[in-house]
Amino acid sequence: MNGKPATTDPLLEPLVGQVFVLPSFFGGPAHMPGVLDGELGDMAGSMDRRSKQLEECKVLIEHGYSIDPALLFADEAAADEQHINDALEQIKELDGKDFGTNGNRDDLRKVERMLDGMTAAELDAFFDRVPEADLKRYNDLIGNTSDSGWKWWDENGLPEGERRDHLSGILAKLGPEHWAKAQAAFPGTQPGFDTTDAYLDGKNSQSGADAKGMHWGIPSDPLFAPGSDGQDITAADINQGRFGDCWYIASLTSTAQVNPQFIRDGIKQNPNGTVNVRIWDKDGNQRWVTVTPDVPLDKDGNPLSAHAKGAMWPAYYEKAFALVYGGDKGGAPDDHLGDKRYDRTEHGTYGAIEWDFNEKAPPYVTGHNSKGIDNSVDSVQKSFESGHPVIVSTGSGDDVNKKGQQNWGTSFSTRHVYFVKGFQNGNIVLGNPWGPPYKDIVASPEQYKEFFGNPQALEVPTS
Template identity: 60%
Template sequence: MGFVGFDSAKIRSLGRDLKALGDNAGKLHSDLSDVLTEAQSLMGGKPATTSPALQPLVANPFTFWPFGGGSLPGSLGHELGEMSDSITRRCNQLDMCNELVAKGYDIDPALAFADEKAPDEKKITDALSAIAALDGKGFGDDGNRDDLDEVKDKLDGLTAAELDAFLAKVPAEDLRRYGDLAQKTDDSGMWWWESHDGIPAGQFRDHLSHLLQEAGPSHWAKLQAAFPGIQPGFDTTDAWLQGYNSQLGQGVKGMHYGMPGDPLFATPGKVDASSISQGQFADCWYIASLTATAQADPKFIQEGIKQNPNGTVNVRIWDKDGNQHWVTVTPDLPMDENGNLVSAHGSGETWPAYYEKAFALMYGGDTGGTPDNHEGDKLYDRAEQGDYGATEWDNTDKAPPYVTGHDSKSIDNNLGAIKKSFESHHPVIVATGSVDQNDVPPEWKGSFVSRHVFYVKGFTADGKVILGNPWGGGAPDVEATPEQYEKYFNSPQELQVSG
């Protein structure tokens, strides 16, 4: 069944009428200018109009958009012309979607009204043929990259409606085969041409983001099944393996992906570093870097995340080689059995969770690492990539490049050097060593733990450093004298942020 209830012929007629009115707007503007100019002349120079909008027309028939204000008649030529073109594009889109539905294609109804180029059935069938041709194909001496690039280019060239129709038709095994071949880029063989297998990781990551950004929600599961790099797993995290967070001592049961109820920002477009909570994953080194950056330059963080019309979220992040990517993630997030977010989050907002989700997909520096008492246990002490487990238990200098696009700078381990960096508007993070909890100042209990990362929030009037705990959620700040700082903290990093 097609998309009914719209008379395309009448809507097109409206578009033509608007176009005609727009074409005549320039003549109306000029005529009005002539009338006002002549009237002012006949009135002996007295103002011909008291309207501030019409006064610029006197003796100046060219005062209209783009040269002047957009409220004058001449501006209608541009505005009505654009409106007419949009109506025509939307009618073409609706008519072609109806034709494809009549031929047996499945298209999300919301896409039938998009303002984009009308779908072309040939582009859909060409993409289906190209991906099916990978089955059993004997690739030449140059590997399979040319064949895979052909598929990638065809998919990237589809409009949202065309991609929707393609995903509804393509067999799951064809999509999965394409994903497997694309990600096999091992060039460790003896022949030079083996380096031409697969699609380079950065290009394929951008390709996956493009597909996910355009695809309708009904196809996300199909994409995730074919391309595991779209959705990070959490079954390698300490919280999953042990059922609790070892530092917080909080239980975590029934972990699953679910849809959060909070918006991206509690206040639209406003980043509040003080609202961030680490959640149950052991990635304090990343959350501290994110929070410190949000505190120092909230606009930088705010500009690095945006929501797409289909509900997915784009996050700006850099890879291990310093290349910038906009990673697209689905809006679902890890939750516990009660529907509470297990991942990072804000107070009534979710943007930190999506930054963390994109980081889980992109982090490529994991070499293992484990909470105390699990060294050598392969369930914990293992290298991972593309999941939340990869982001746990690493060093303070590893996360900043993914947040800011620049390596961090190690600074001297004293409050003088730290204060200088902080007052130069640099985010600063510091780590704790392995400390006997019985030796911790009593006023720090409930916030200070070993093998943790804090961020610098400021300094007191009497020279103490104020350190924020990325746990958030009411975890108290730590105020340390210079002597206490040097005893309990180490590895300070100055983050480099530039837009």
């Protein structure tokens, strides 16, 4: 390292390499590479970056900035106070600015580029110093894409997808002590739950499972844990939780059943504790949506959102979906007779993903529309065995519900979406997204035809 041997032990020289001296006309010191040559070089570079980062963060702290301790030793370029001051000035200048005849998009993108280009430590210092009013003004401006009406060239705000990527980039780097400030300024980074049936009723309206005391909190379970089959992603372990989004959870579960690695590859944890989730938006564009690790919990600290056996990865898929889902027009009516506390158009909330139709969810999970197929066990089996998972739904009505529960107990519910698990002696086996302890439904072809319909075949990538 720096022309000196990393070791003088002859037993270690094959690993770390040797430094030897050539005649000056050949360039002087030279290095004979060893097995760990690349790793040692990377480690030396990382140590150097972290040292410079710590030195510059110390200067910022001396100047009155607060930086999350977890970022002090980050392996990134050293923080530059000038970057912070420039961003503070630019976001302040948006107040009352005359944006001219071409709208404000160019001005907003200037701030966007500054924030996106910041290191984690710089962004944390910026959030420590920036007034909340400036952040909220910036959010209002980037979210308003309307123009003056008659000036088609008047571009305002940031397009929805660009705005989503920008906010995700901020959350992915920001220290935890500034998450609340970011969520207050940018409501699009945290989905509300106080408009859900589960919150308003204090229970899941179909299963009756308790949802009292709903509040935000960090779950005790990790992102991943070995499932009942020992793997990170186990479809049989997924539990819908309390929200009425079976139509989404069934799609997520059936996809995980066919290609668990696809689901595993679509979720990653950031160094600051936030989680990136791969999801496709309403226009079919792939997005990596960043969410904070807090989820709706009950009064005892148990997750009320989707979850798996000892693992929370389904909760973050669900949370990202709640932020991005753009197909809501009020959802499917939830039998509250037009009560606007329940039936309303929403976007970016858990309420927006309660009660909708089963064909709406697959594009957000797989990036492809589902395909309606013939409503028969033979047709469903053909699709399933060709690698296309299938979800099906039940109808409505008290008589249907009573008769279905006579056959399958509380595992059956009307206005519910199930996923196909397989076939058994000519019967179809359906999984309930409510998860354990609800048993699978085993239906004959005649029973299937009577109680289930609208089968949707999903197209799941094979790699």
